[in-house]
Amino acid sequence: xxxxxxxxxxxxxxxxxxxxxxxxxxxxxxxxxxxxxxxxxxxxxxxxxxxxxxxxxxxxxxxxxxxxxxxxxxxxxxxxxxxxxxxxxxxxxxxxxxxxxxxxxxxxxxxxxxxxxxxxxxxxxxxxxxxxxxxxxxxxxxxxxxxxxxxxxxxxxxxxxxxxxxxxxxxxxxxxxxxxxxx
Numbered sequence: 001x002x003x004x005x006x007x008x009x010x011x012x013x014x015x016x017x018x019x020x021x022x023x024x025x026x027x028x029x030x031x032x033x034x035x036x037x038x039x040x041x042x043x044x045x046x047x048x049x050x051x052x053x054x055x056x057x058x059x060x061x062x063x064x065x066x067x068x069x070x071x072x073x074x075x076x077x078x079x080x081x082x083x084x085x086x087x088x089x090x091x092x093x094x095x096x097x098x099x100x101x102x103x104x105x106x107x108x109x110x111x112x113x114x115x116x117x118x119x120x121x122x123x124x125x126x127x128x129x130x131x132x133x134x135x136x137x138x139x140x141x142x143x144x145x146x147x148x149x150x151x152x153x154x155x156x157x158x159x160x161x162x163x164x165x166x167x168x169x170x171x172x173x174x175x176x177x178x179x180x181x182x183x
Contacts, residue, residue, distance in 0.1 A: 003071070003079045005145045006135035007153060009162035014122050014130040018111065020156040021120050026113035034058045036106040037092065038169055042099030050078075052167070053100070055091060062088030075146050076165040104169045118152045125168055128175065132158055 011017050022028070035057040046052060050069040055062055061084060068079030085091045107126040112119060121133045134152050136145035153160065164171070 003068070003077055004135060005075055005077045005142065005149060006133060007075045007149055007163045007165070008131050008133040009153070009158050009164060011122075011130050011132050011158070014124070014132070017132055017156055017158065018122055021113050021115055024115060024155050026115035026120060029112040029114060031109065031111045032058055034108050034110055036108075036168070037102055038104040038106070039095055039100040040103035042101070052169075055088060055095070057088045062086075062091055064091060070165060073146075074160075074163065074165075075149055077142070077146075104172070106168045106172065108168070115152055115156075116148065118148055120152065120156070127172055128168065132156070134158070
């Protein structure tokens with residue numbers, strides 16, 4: 001069982017930050033469209049437990065991911081279990097028949113790089129804007145992995161004050177409630 005250590009931050013000029021990644025030796029891994037479908041459990045308060053079940057549709061592939069509760073800290077760290085399935089529509093049908101419902105949908109275009117062993121992703125999230133996400137590899141101690149994420153962020157000019165541990169779903173929900181409240 002492993003857990004992810006990552007951070008994300010909104011960026012005003014994604015091209016400028018992306019050029020810093022390239023100048024720092026980042027290897028471009030590719031660009032892809034991703035649709036993340038978050039599922040609500042029929043009889044378990046996953047939100048209250050700070051857990052998530054997600055289907056990620058990407059091209060013809062589908063990844064099923066369970067995320068456990070976040071571990072306290074300045075970076076986002078949580079248990080993550082993941083596996084791929086050949087057919088996302090069939091996987092969605094199975095979960096629907098088991099009583100799961102779509103709780104949220106996040107659509108984004110992701111450009112990924114590898115820099116100093118960390119994955120650096122630039123996400124253009126529908127309804128939110130541009131973000132950079134830096135994720136540590138699954139090797140090394142938690143403190144080493146956290147230090148790597150923070151050093152990559154500093155190298156590419158992402159200010160620690162901009163870090164958020166919130167998910168895109170939480171950010172979208174807070175934005176929509178702000179919009180509703182201002183109407």
